[in-house]
Amino acid sequence: MHPSAALLVLSPGDDVAVARGDIAPGQRLQADGIALIAEQAVPSGHKIALRKVAAGQRVLKYGQTIGQATQDIAPGEHVHVHNLAMPATSTEHSLTNVYQATVPSQVAATFEGFVRADGRVATRNFIGVIASVNCSATVCKQIAQAFTAERLKAFPNVDGVVAITHGSGCGMGAKGEGIDILKRTLRGYADHANFAAVLLIGLGCEVNQLTPLMEELRERPAALKASLVIQDAGGTRATVQRGIAQIDAMLPLVDACQRTTxxxxxxxxxxxxxxxxxxxxxxxxxxxxxxxxxxxxxxxxxxxxxxxxxxxxxxxxxxxxxxxxxxxxxxxxxxxxxxxxxxxxxxxxxxxxxxxxxxxxxxxxxxxxxxxxxxxxxxxxxxxxxxxxxxxxxxxxxxxxxxxxxxxxxxxxxxxxxxxxxxxxxxxxxxxxxxxxxxxxxxxxxxxxxxxxxxxxxxxxxxxxxxxxxxxxxxxxxxxxxxxxxxxxxxxxxxxxxxxxxxxxxxx
CATH class of the missing domain: 3.40.50 (Rossmann fold)
Incomplete structure (x- = not known):
């Protein structure tokens, strides 16, 4: 490798260069018109000083401050956690606005996606089995696991049955940011275009109740949206069997979806x-x-x-x-x-x-x-x-x-x-x-x-x-x-x- 190719300088005036490969102690280097001798080994992807940096001075990379020298740094020295730290500064945004409206492309790009009834487009065609609470996680997983690759062979347009489970849904406040975020996240997954159909499963006594969540979901055909409550369905095994039957009924409808341009x-x-x-x-x-x-x-x-x-x-x-x-x-x-x-x-x-x-x-x-x-x-x-x-x-x-x-x-x-x-x-x-x-x-x-x-x-x-x-x-x-x-x-x-x-x- 030519000496000038061993280092990358990302912006004129940077205090450091990036090693393209491992650099050995004593290796002669050149970058940005500066000749260097590596003072220490510098691993690939790490920084080496191009010029002298005094203790307390800000260090530039990308033409921007990346830290403050904690000690004097000589040209050719490895620059990392041992001699570079965060500067004491507060964040503030730019006072200069350089926004420019995007110029649309003159050449249209396309892909093959699944167009849903509401006009949204999916990149995959899954069925989701979604838990409202951790207590229903195992039931969701057992339902999804029943739909093996062998069982889905008859439905080539179905990408799979996915259990969406988590560790929350109860033991939390019924109001506040925690429950709001969980509901918003579950709602976003249940409504996701990549889920052609969804089955939501709750325990029954949890804070994150299933009925309000179901009521907030997007409209979709009744045959592609269902829910089960374990305590109402008769327990774990009864819920799993009912869930499997409901997914079986959804499969032909989901398989009917076709990709279009x-x-x-x-x-x-x-x-x-x-x-x-x-x-x-x-x-x-x-x-x-x-x-x-x-x-x-x-x-x-x-x-x-x-x-x-x-x-x-x-x-x-x-x-x-x-x-x-x-x-x-x-x-x-x-x-x-x-x-x-x-x-x-x-x-x-x-x-x-x-x-x-x-x-x-x-x-x-x-x-x-x-x-x-x-x-x-x-x-x-x-x-x-x-x-x-x-x-x-x-x-x-x-x-x-x-x-x-x-x-x-x-x-x-x-x-x-x-x-x-x-x-x-x-x-x-x-x-x-x-x-x-x-x-x-x-x-x-x-x-x-x-x-x-x-x-x-x-x-x-x-x-x-x-x-x-x-x-x-x-x-x-x-x-x-x-x-x-x-x-x-x-x-x-x-x-x-x-x-x-x-x-x-x-x-x-």
Whole structure:
């Protein structure tokens, strides 16, 4: 490898460069017109100082502050947790608005989807068995498990029967944010376009009563929506048998659904990153952002989330908010999180996980700057609370925790019919009823976990393709997946246990 190819400088004037591969002590390097000698070993994806940085000075990467030097840093030194920390600063959004309306694409993109009676479009054709409370979880699972691949062979258009279970629904207040979030999340799943039919099951005495939930669901044919209460049905085995009979009656109706050609504007894509590394903000996230911009030009929707993981980079979103009110809504959620963390004796900079740090990410500022790239350059058109139905086209933001299963659950409840999940360390997340694409940040990961990764963005850092080229390739994969191409997580049987609503409030 030529010395100049060993390092990546992401923005002119950055104080650090990123190692393309492992760097040995004493290795001669060159980047941004600067000649260096590595003072220590620098792992792949980690940072090396390009110039002298004094203790207390802010350190730039992406042309943005990622932290503050805790000691003097010499050129060629490894820059990480031992000499870089969060600066003492408060968040504020950009005072300069650079929002530009999206120019629609002149070439229409399409996919093959299931058009529902209300006009919404599904990317999968599942039947859902949904628990109102943890007490009905086993019954839901036993009903779903009865519908094996062998039993479903006669119904080729049915993607499966899925049990949606959770650990809540009782032992909580009958009013307040906790029960509101749970109801909103369950309602979002029960109404999801990817569920052609649903069977909801309760115990009978729980706080989260089944009847009010059923009354709030969207209209659909009576034969495709049913409920059972274990205490009324005669107990566990009687409920399981009745549930199986009800699903049997639904199967022919669901199997009658056929894919048809629809416009790409019917895609609602949840954007996730997990197991991030030092390449996430260089390859996979920008490539996903480029794909998002193509989707938005088609009239589609992308949902950026994980509020703790945009912390410190929120100014990049408020700067392109479609209105001052949208920018203020985003900042209100940021300030809520600051108070929430403070009240629970936490720290916003606690977010980068041990795996993130091993991969080269030092502070939440650095992680957030890379994470925001998933949203591309499109304008911010709306801000939603957790699991709220997303009814705006374009790039929107949903307030969720950074914990991937909780965040993705909220996005799917909001209507996401496809998930795009970037990872540098190797996440294997699946999320029925919505397919989840895994986007590897580096070629080593893509090859090492070949049966879990759907897309390799590592060609960007390898010098084989540009961000825009990778984005176009990813956008086509999104359309193919929406049309029925199976993801690795689907082939691996993932997605039955990942439903995890955000649990708030006291457990009593």
């Amino acid at each position: 629809v416009a790409a504007r019917h895609l609602c894509v949840g954007l996730q990153c997990g197991g991030s590394d030092g390449y996430s903000g260089i390859t996979a996230n920008p490539a996903l952002g480029a794909a998002v911009d193509l989707l938005v030009r088609q009239g589609g929707t992308a949902v950026l989330s994980e509020t703790p993981e945009i912390y410190g980079a929120e100014h990049l979103l408020t700067a392109r908010a479609a209105s001052a009110d949208i920018a203020a809504q985003l900042m209100a959620r940021i300030h809520w999180w600051e108070a929430y963390v403070r009240d629970n004796a936490g720290d916003m900079n606690n977010n980068p996980s041990p795996g993130n740090k091993a991969g080269g990410i030092t502070t939440i500022l650095e992680k957030s700057l890379g994470a925001v790239a998933k949203g591309g350059a499109s304008g911010l058109m709306g801000v939603y609370r957790y699991a709220q139905p997303v009814d705006t086209q374009g790039l929107v933001f949903m307030d969720t925790p950074g914990y991937d299963p909780v965040s993705a659950t909220g996005q799917v409840a909001g209507g996401a019919n496809l998930l795009c999940f970037t990872t540098g360390r190797g996440s294997t997340y699946g999320c029925k009823p919505t397919p989840s694409l895994k986007i590897a940040t580096n070629t080593r990961l893509f090859e090492h976990m070949a049966l879990d990764m759907d897309f390799n963005a590592g060609g960007i850092v390898d010098g084989l393709e540009s961000v825009s080229e990778a984005g176009a390739r990813l956008f086509q994969l999104m359309l193919d997946t929406a049309s029925g191409r199976r993801t690795c997580s689907e082939d691996n049987g993932l997605g039955d246990n990942e439903f995890l609503p955000w649990q708030m409030g006291a457990v009593m």
